[in-house]
Amino acid sequence: MKLSVIMPVYNEIGTITEIVRRVRAVPLIVRIGYGPENGKSVELDREIIIVDDGSTDGTRDYLRTLEGAPDVKVIFHEHNQGKGAAVRTGLQNATGDVMLIQDADLEYDPREYPALLQPILEGRTQVVYGSRFRGGPTKAMFFWHMVGNRFLTLMTNLLFNTILSDMETCYKVFTREVAQQLKLKAPGWGFDPEITAQILKLGYRIYEVPISYTGREFGEGKKISWRDGLTVLWTLLRCRFTR
Numbered sequence: 001m002k003l004s005v006i007m008p009v010y011n012e013i014g015t016i017t018e019i020v021r022r023v024r025a026v027p028l029i030v031r032i033g034y035g036p037e038n039g040k041s042v043e044l045d046r047e048i049i050i051v052d053d054g055s056t057d058g059t060r061d062y063l064r065t066l067e068g069a070p071d072v073k074v075i076f077h078e079h080n081q082g083k084g085a086a087v088r089t090g091l092q093n094a095t096g097d098v099m100l101i102q103d104a105d106l107e108y109d110p111r112e113y114p115a116l117l118q119p120i121l122e123g124r125t126q127v128v129y130g131s132r133f134r135g136g137p138t139k140a141m142f143f144w145h146m147v148g149n150r151f152l153t154l155m156t157n158l159l160f161n162t163i164l165s166d167m168e169t170c171y172k173v174f175t176r177e178v179a180q181q182l183k184l185k186a187p188g189w190g191f192d193p194e195i196t197a198q199i200l201k202l203g204y205r206i207y208e209v210p211i212s213y214t215g216r217e218f219g220e221g222k223k224i225s226w227r228d229g230l231t232v233l234w235t236l237l238r239c240r241f242t243r
């Protein structure tokens with residue numbers, strides 16, 4: 001069984017080397033099942049699909065040094081298109097049985113992959129989201145970001161009759177079967193609401209696993225702003241009320 005880590009990257013020269021190191025370093029050993037010795041361990045193969053979204057800060061030079069590595073596939077977008085477009089390119093090139101989205105900053109911790117994979121490998125679900133709001137250790141960040149996050153997740157729950165705690169999380173993990181049914185088109189920040197809406201409309205229930213979160217400061221490259229929240233809200237409504 002193989003995991004495809006899909007990594008969208010745009011101007012992340014400060015973190016790209018370290019995140020690639022961390023993704024490569026984490027053992028993909030997952031404990032599953034009950035049984036006499038508390039189940040068995042399954043080890044997954046991995047491929048890392050890195051999609052550079054038109055970076056201009058030197059990220060591309062580093063990524064070129066990875067070309068030819070057996071575990072990494074690097075794809076370069078000619079121009080910046082947005083996270084959604086980068087993830088879509090990644091999914092088109094992924095060959096794994098399970099897909100996992102990994103941002104190229106250091107806000108999320110790859111050591112949590114086994115916990116995220118376990119419900120899928122045990123056959124309990126086809127989709128897992130890592131939630132920053134289910135009791136994991138998290139760095140306390142900005143008040144208004146929390147309000148925005150809660151509001152957008154609440155809207156998702158209202159529109160699609162579910163009880164997610166973190167729709168906007170980067171850690172979205174799903175099987176190839178789910179990936180093949182997605183028809184993603186939002187190029188930018190519409191990615192998270194669009195994929196969530198499509199998954200829920202297909203009838204899948206999302207399984208949430210608590211994760212840690214080490215948010216970065218604006219000085220460290222944080223780019224999200226309140227305007228992006230409007231894109232998310234609009235995407236939720238579009239996906240709910242159109243086909």
Ligand SMILES: Nc1nc2c(ncn2[C@@H]2O[C@H](COP(=O)(O)OP(=O)(O)OP(=O)(O)O)[C@@H](O)[C@H]2O)c(=O)[nH]1
Nearest residue numbers: 008009010053081082083086103104105222223224
């Ligand atoms: N901001 C931005 N990120 C992109 C784009 N294309 C790909 N990405 C990548 O998408 C991932 C998410 O972007 P982030 O800027 O970290 O988004 P976020 O975590 O919601 O917000 P901040 O970390 O607060 O900026 C990162 O790996 C980016 O490098 C793009 O056009 N703009």
Ligand SMILES: [Mg+2]
Nearest residue numbers: 103105107222
């Ligand atoms: Mg980030």
